[in-house]
Amino acid sequence: MKPIRFIMIGGFLGAGKTTTIGRLAAHYVQQGLNVALVTNDQAYDLVDTQTLRAKGFQVGEVPGACFCCKFDDLISTVGTLSEEKTPDIVIAEPVGSCTDLVATVIQPMRELFGDRFEMGPLVVLLKPSHGRKILSASQGKGFSPKAEYIFLKQLEEADSIAINKIDSLTKEVQEELLALVQRRFENVKAFGFSAREGIGMDRLLEAVESEPVKRDRMMDMDYVTYAEGEAELGWLNCQIKASAESRFDLDQLVLRIVDDISQELESSGSEIAHLKVLGQTLNDSAVANRVGSVTESELSLASEIKTQSADLLVNARVASSPELLESIVSQVASGLASELNIDLAVGQMQSFRPGKPEPTHRAS
Ligand SMILES: Nc1nc2c(ncn2[C@@H]2O[C@H](COP(=O)(O)OP(=O)(O)O)[C@@H](O)[C@H]2O)c(=O)[nH]1
Numbered sequence: 491m492k493p494i495r496f497i498m499i500g501g502f503l504g505a506g507k508t509t510t511i512g513r514l515a516a517h518y519v520q521q522g523l524n525v526a527l528v529t530n531d532q533a534y535d536l537v538d539t540q541t542l543r544a545k546g547f548q549v550g551e552v553p554g555a556c557f558c559c560k561f562d563d564l565i566s567t568v569g570t571l572s573e574e575k576t577p578d579i580v581i582a583e584p585v586g587s588c589t590d591l592v593a594t595v596i597q598p599m600r601e602l603f604g605d606r607f608e609m610g611p612l613v614v615l616l617k618p619s620h621g622r623k624i625l626s627a628s629q630g631k632g633f634s635p636k637a638e639y640i641f642l643k644q645l646e647e648a649d650s651i652a653i654n655k656i657d658s659l660t661k662e663v664q665e666e667l668l669a670l671v672q673r674r675f676e677n678v679k680a681f682g683f684s685a686r687e688g689i690g691m692d693r694l695l696e697a698v699e700s701e702p703v704k705r706d707r708m709m710d711m712d713y714v715t716y717a718e719g720e721a722e723l724g725w726l727n728c729q730i731k732a733s734a735e736s737r738f739d740l741d742q743l744v745l746r747i748v749d750d751i752s753q754e755l756e757s758s759g760s761e762i763a764h765l766k767v768l769g770q771t772l773n774d775s776a777v778a779n780r781v782g783s784v785t786e787s788e789l790s791l792a793s794e795i796k797t798q799s800a801d802l803l804v805n806a807r808v809a810s811s812p813e814l815l816e817s818i819v820s821q822v823a824s825g826l827a828s829e830l831n832i833d834l835a836v837g838q839m840q841s842f843r844p845g846k847p848e849p850t851h852r853a854s
């Protein structure tokens with residue numbers, strides 16, 4: 491049987507992984523290939539899974555921890571996706587705060603399941619807002635020194651670094667970023683593209699289709715700093731059921747929730763890594779995103795509908811305590827409910843700081 495080509499698109503929270511994977515999947519489907527996607531998160535109820543499914547793709551989900559700690563679940567999820575028809579390509583999105591993927595996922599898959607998988611390269615997306623801050627400072631100017639460690643390790647282990655969102659950067663900033671990346675990671679291939687606008691897709695495809703770099707040894711990793719960096723982030727996933735007597739604009743609602751949560755977080759001095767809200771009815775989906783405290787909120791998927799009811803999912807990764815996140819989300823839901831006359835029933839809420847990563851395997 492022909493092996494499945496396995497590709498991972500890594501990168502920090504909000505770098506554009508889900509958007510990129512959606513674009514790559516559409517490209518390969520158009521070429522007649524059978525494509526399956528795998529999403530991953532520390533918690534359950536993932537906006538990304540629903541966003542990609544809403545685009546019509548076959549998506550499996552590995553929730554509860556990163557791929558490296560849920561290695562067996564990753565393999566069984568790909569197995570489930572292969573039940574009806576073996577995919578030609580599996581594209582996987584690791585958690586945006588995860589690194590050391592070559593040693594803990596790619597190499598173990600190659601060694602243990604080399605007959606089933608043809609391992610593709612690890613393409614890591616660079617989030618420009620963080621990249622510029624972190625790469626141009628000598629130290630400690632990024633999100634937080636330990637989260638910065640994770641950000642840099644993600645880039646260090648990449649087979650290629652794709653600077654995303656160039657549509658939002660001037661030519662000078664694009665060149666500055668590329669030079670910063672090339673100076674720091676001189677042996678890694680780097681290029682710019684835009685997942686949202688489809689600019690530079692030929693460069694992205696070339697990176698994705700190239701052979702992984704041959705390595706003599708795995709990257710050095712300090713798991714204590716890594717764990718502390720992850721634990722600086724508060725994580726919250728929650729469901730909200732929206733219903734009203736008259737129809738409301740779903741796009742406006744998801745965007746308002748992102749805006750209001752962001753405003754509260756800003757007043758409390760908490761930096762956002764990625765905040766996303768999905769609104770879904772039986773046939774339509776809307777997604778609003780915010781990828782930093784200084785960037786604007788945006789509607790990344792418009793439903794263009796009015797409805798009397800919708801299921802909402804909030805996924806927040808913020809440098810704050812989970813308790814604060816919980817109280818802000820509840821407070822925003824009740825404030826908006828009375829302002830907009832929509833019943834916003836907050837359901838299951840998971841909030842925590844990610845635990846210490848304990849990979850199932852680690853190649854040496
Ligand atoms: N301007 C711009 N925004 C983008 C681009 N790619 C993704 N985004 C936006 O960045 C946000 C986070 O994207 P997402 O794919 O969810 O990032 P992930 O967390 O890495 O999966 C969303 O609002 C996207 O619309 C891009 O090429 N240009």
Ligand SMILES: [Mg+2]
Nearest residue numbers: 507508538583
């Ligand atoms: Mg994503």
